[in-house]
Amino acid sequence: MTTAKKVIEDNAEAGIFNSMSHEAYYQIAGQVLPGAGLGGYALPEDVRFVIHKGEAGRLLDVRGKWFIDYVGGAGALILGHAFPSVVHSVREAANDGLHFFGTLNERCIKLAEELVEAIPCAEKIAYATTGSEATFYAMRIARAYTGRSKILKCEGGYHGNHDYSTFSVSPRAVSNFPVGRPDTAGIPGNLGENILVGPFNDLEAIREIVKSHKDDLAAVIIEPVQRIIFPQEGFLEGLRSICSENDVLLIFDEVVTGFRLAYGGAQEYFGVIPDLASYGKIIGGGGPIGCVAGPKEIMEQCNPINRGKENYAFINGTLHGNPIGSAAGLATLAELKKPDFYEALHSRSKHLQSICQEVLDRHNLPALTIGRGSLWQIVFMAKEPSDYSDFIQADMASTRELDLLQMHNGLYVLPAVRRFVSAVHTDKDFEDTVEALDAACKTMVNGN
Numbered sequence: 001m002t003t004a005k006k007v008i009e010d011n012a013e014a015g016i017f018n019s020m021s022h023e024a025y026y027q028i029a030g031q032v033l034p035g036a037g038l039g040g041y042a043l044p045e046d047v048r049f050v051i052h053k054g055e056a057g058r059l060l061d062v063r064g065k066w067f068i069d070y071v072g073g074a075g076a077l078i079l080g081h082a083f084p085s086v087v088h089s090v091r092e093a094a095n096d097g098l099h100f101f102g103t104l105n106e107r108c109i110k111l112a113e114e115l116v117e118a119i120p121c122a123e124k125i126a127y128a129t130t131g132s133e134a135t136f137y138a139m140r141i142a143r144a145y146t147g148r149s150k151i152l153k154c155e156g157g158y159h160g161n162h163d164y165s166t167f168s169v170s171p172r173a174v175s176n177f178p179v180g181r182p183d184t185a186g187i188p189g190n191l192g193e194n195i196l197v198g199p200f201n202d203l204e205a206i207r208e209i210v211k212s213h214k215d216d217l218a219a220v221i222i223e224p225v226q227r228i229i230f231p232q233e234g235f236l237e238g239l240r241s242i243c244s245e246n247d248v249l250l251i252f253d254e255v256v257t258g259f260r261l262a263y264g265g266a267q268e269y270f271g272v273i274p275d276l277a278s279y280g281k282i283i284g285g286g287g288p289i290g291c292v293a294g295p296k297e298i299m300e301q302c303n304p305i306n307r308g309k310e311n312y313a314f315i316n317g318t319l320h321g322n323p324i325g326s327a328a329g330l331a332t333l334a335e336l337k338k339p340d341f342y343e344a345l346h347s348r349s350k351h352l353q354s355i356c357q358e359v360l361d362r363h364n365l366p367a368l369t370i371g372r373g374s375l376w377q378i379v380f381m382a383k384e385p386s387d388y389s390d391f392i393q394a395d396m397a398s399t400r401e402l403d404l405l406q407m408h409n410g411l412y413v414l415p416a417v418r419r420f421v422s423a424v425h426t427d428k429d430f431e432d433t434v435e436a437l438d439a440a441c442k443t444m445v446n447g448n
């Protein structure tokens with residue numbers, strides 16, 4: 001078996017490389033990681049690369065090639081890579097100890113205070129390590145509080161990797177609402193009875209499902225912006241009313257929208273306040289922090305003083321309140337709070353989206369630059385989607401092809417996946433992005 005150590009030694013002996021080559025890394029990765037990939041992503045061989053480091057809005061790979069990064073750590077890095085004040089705070093925190101458990105540390109208390117101040121629905125927060133853990137706990141708290149078992153989610157909505165969230169995220173067949181379909185093997189057969197699925201942006205369909213299941217329904221969980229599908233006017237407000245009228249909790253999954261759309265997330269941006277909200281990504285500034293936020297009364301459900309009592313919702317994790325993640329989160333939030341942060345980010349991102357649309361139009365490609373704020377994507381479709389069934393009618397093969405061609409031309413995007421603009425992308429990054437898109441469009445149109 002090739003090992004990293006052996007490759008480095010052989011290369012040094014042959015005087016070829018100072019470190020391992022791209023090929024050697026993939027040879028080893030193929031031996032030790034399924035599909036030589038990370039998580040659900042195994043990129044085609046001709047576009048995959050191994051990251052050496054990140055700097056602001058760009059990434060450098062082990063071959064010395066730079067990419068303009070629109071993946072942004074899956075949206076965690078609104079300040080790009082290695083933002084100076086974040087790195088400084090992480091260094092300071094690391095000097096004080098990488099991790100503690102069982103009792104509080106200063107940094108996690110300060111971050112919790114900041115989060116409670118920023119998040120409209122929050123009087124208290126409970127820490128998690130990831131966004132998935134946060135949605136999992138939000139569902140558990142909702143079940144414990146209401147004494148009911150079922151959760152309603154929307155078709156196409158992503159709430160992480162746990163068993164309760166992986167229903168009808170990307171179904172290939174037409175849905176038979178409210179029956180969901182698991183997207184992964186390995187889910188216990190009867191779990192689906194507790195997960196209901198409805199269409200995004202369709203208040204009447206949601207109302208029907210909520211009304212007919214209200215005796216067993218603990219909560220409706222929703223991404224306020226579902227992937228790249230924005231809520232139609234009145235949808236979130238309507239959902240709020242349906243939940244209140246039927247005494248069902250409303251959970252906003254703000255893992256992406258939190259601190260991304262506005263400092264107060266989707267709650268501030270759309271002016272709708274849920275009962276509970278889940279967070280991850282930006283609140284840890286790239287570190288291992290997630291949380292559930294909500295009012296005292298509901299969050300009391302996970303008060304550890306009640307451990308052992310019947311209605312207690314157990315929440316616990318080795319890395320909860322991790323001081324390194326808390327330090328990165330605090331330093332990130334301090335930047336986001338500066339005057340006009342979001343106005344500047346949104347207007348720069350809007351500019352990028354409009355210049356990309358001009359390129360697509362110039363090449364007569366039937367594709368749209370869809371997005372708002374710093375969330376965006378280029379999709380081959382005639383009009384913005386309003387739900388998952390609209391979205392899958394897009395020409396996904398062409399969407400993917402154009403993304404792969406942009407990767408060949410120096411962008412880091414994931415094929416047919418939403419992109420993120422960060423506050424540190426420069427004018428030069430945008431110019432180079434337009435050039436990469438122009439070259440990709442030319443190849444697509446001319447076939448070379």
Ligand SMILES: Cc1ncc(COP(=O)(O)O)c(C=O)c1O
Pocket residue numbers: 074130131132133135158159160161223253254255256280281
């Ligand atoms: C809306 C939403 N919820 C939950 C998650 C899961 O977060 P994590 O990957 O940190 O577990 C994600 C991840 O992309 C997400 O986009």
